[in-house]
Amino acid sequence: MNQNNKKLVASVTSRDQDFAQWYTDLCLKAELMDYSDVKGFIIYRPYGYAIWEGIQGYLDKRFKETNHQNVYMPLVIPESLFQKEKDHVEGFAPETAMITTTGVEDLQERLIIRPTSETLFCTHYQKIVNSYRDLPKMYNQWCSVVRWEKTTRPFLRGKEFLWQEGHTVHATEEEARRETLDILEIYRELGEKYLAIPFVTGRKTEKEKFAGAVETYSIEALMHDGQALQSGTTHFFGQNFSKAFDIKFTDENNTLQYAYQTSWGVSTRLIGAVIMVHGDDEGLVLPPYVAPTQIVIIPIQGQKPEVQEASKSLYDELKKAGYRVSLDDSNKSAGWKFAEYEMKGYPVRIEVGPRDLEKGEVTLVTRHDRKKHQYKVSDVANSMEHILKDMHDTLYQRALTHVNEHTYEAKTYDEFKAYIKMGGYVAMSIADEEVEIQIKKDTTATARVIPFDQKLITENCPVSGKKATQTIWFARAY
């Protein structure tokens, strides 16, 4: 490692020394984002935004394949409209930003910048849903939302963030419940197949559910530091919103019925999950399918014609094969380039040098394990699919092992507290919401999910001594 390399790497805080500072360092130094002049509003720089475009591409395709349609609803919600569903407004009111004036004249009614768009979708659905023939309606929108959070961190919690929000209307409860779980499965697969993140899925407790929902489901990811990150949610609304917004349809027997609804979303918070699940002390580690650049080719002694030629021809071959590849033939030092692209987490680096070329070879370095491999030049393109798949699988397994090694069952409250301190998920069978509140007060750990597979660990609740009613996974969370 040369001088430049050392210097660049040294500027990232060690992950195990100060995880929070390591995270911020990566966000800035990998050029994913920058701060703007307004606290809590970030700039998504090209590299960070490209990761989001990847996630958008994956999900948008899945949504469309499952008959969802994209729409765009207004940015603003009249204050009176926002107040229609009681629980919903109570949940969101404290963090709403409002337009009150144009600078020239004050508005007659304050306009809330959407923190989420249930009220807008419901108003529209009320107008366009009349008959069972109009159902289901399954809409999604890609947009940004604003929530006036006090404590903000890049990607994890901001006053503005980018997301998709799906909003659907169904004729039957069964269909709406199925939609809620179908989307949860699409989110889970986004993790398994695209981000190499093993999401834990389950239902949220009453306390943690969405404001206005009957049930909320969640995908949770475990960060390297043992804290959980809620990474996406789906909500079954029952008829809560359809009754508040009067969304009725005539069924096949010509009877008026209230519709059943869902909503669901994931956000740029997923970028934070990718960073904190896979990154290391050298910088980002991007799973190959989401990585904006999958392969970088670096000529060594690039002034030599045979190096130039081989680099260019390998670049063309990989590009033609559909890989996202770049060629850095700038006059920066090789050491600088190595450090830079390790920092940015490019999955594969190919060093094309004269000595390797004499043997008809190049050196290929995989970012996730920083191992060097010698490849025949003629084998590189053919091997790439396997290399990337293997890398994806390894990253997923590594993250899964991390989850498994940091998932505990607590039979006593002392055990629970000890596990929570160690970091990770702790399953415990508790009595009721009072206990959930007590646990948060005592340990700052919150209920992440009620797993689908229910089995009581202890007959009685270790905290209250009362009969245990369900097993919940707890963790400290972002």
Next chain:
Amino acid sequence: MNQNNKKLVASVTSRDQDFAQWYTDLCLKAELMDYSDVKGFIIYRPYGYAIWEGIQGYLDKRFKETNHQNVYMPLVIPESLFQKEKDHVEGFAPETAMITTTGVEDLQERLIIRPTSETLFCTHYQKIVNSYRDLPKMYNQWCSVVRWEKTTRPFLRGKEFLWQEGHTVHATEEEARRETLDILEIYRELGEKYLAIPFVTGRKTEKEKFAGAVETYSIEALMHDGQALQSGTTHFFGQNFSKAFDIKFTDENNTLQYAYQTSWGVSTRLIGAVIMVHGDDEGLVLPPYVAPTQIVIIPIQGQKPEVQEASKSLYDELKKAGYRVSLDDSNKSAGWKFAEYEMKGYPVRIEVGPRDLEKGEVTLVTRHDRKKHQYKVSDVANSMEHILKDMHDTLYQRALTHVNEHTYEAKTYDEFKAYIKMGGYVAMSIADEEVEIQIKKDTTATARVIPFDQKLITENCPVSGKKATQTIWFARAY
């Protein structure tokens, strides 16, 4: 035409009777949009949004091929930041919406919802541009912006609209000027190759240019009613913003220089252009490449197994060939379906009926001329590329003929007034800005563009009698 058909079609106002009402009817009845509870903010319904997604797809590819990168800047601009470039703030201040409170507490500084993001990009560029090695920076973002317009119309003028805004920084004036014109050409080609709209291009007058620009260029489209629609603009900023925002870099001789900048954008206004250039009394006419659904297959006597089978197999074949095709085998009447898909402007309708099938044929109806064609079932898929290309070319030529037939040269002011009344572009050689203002006052016509090919029509200005300095295309405009 059966009863249903008649009824549906009759509900659209005739284009030549009341163009404005016809336009609004189409927007609503083709389900492109709906009004929201806040005047000037519209709902982009699935069909309207899909057109926008098509435009996004075309442009995003072109931008990326030409080395532009997508980013996302904050929704809000601190009022003090917005005021940094004098002309810019004067141009936009009257129509800015401001966040002043969260409902719980008032903000210390008012935040403007972006009407355009020059100030945000400039602040960021000031931080990240240091050396000529950092240049050019060529960023684009897809987002919505808010301008507090008094008079609003769907897609044409709204308090909120969707757009892309490109913002670039260059080391030299030449490169920035080239970028301004390169993007103008991409916009022009969007019209020629994708929307079947012959855009007229040229420079804006000083009076009509963008607030803060040195020069503004524009693509203008001529609507069926003879009014022009400014459909996109590119701006050369020179060093206006770099001086106001202190964007400097060290050049190759280690000298500090102010950078040169551009910005450019098109918006969902283009949807309005597509409607008003191509639509007719039966509804929308969508050019085939932008049409979300290119082909609809309608079984006639769909209960017959051979009809079902042939319809399904044709659907599969066309879908596999990459066309955007739908099959409507619902139990609605054929007449209803014909009217519905004519209203929505689907380019091709294929009627699959038992009598045609006996001859191995289907009936194909092209929307733009409503002509019926008999095709061998086995020829349909192979012919489709040609059918769509021919339709695109015909639509483009039809629109171009409309432009040519409504473009006039005026040698006297009386001629000018007469032509303007007839609708269309009127070229006249005028003396100065005073005349331009006078013309607008007298006729409501505005300067659309100063064409690149300059040739004086008259030696003296027909309005002022002074020496003519340049030829300008005028029109009444949306």
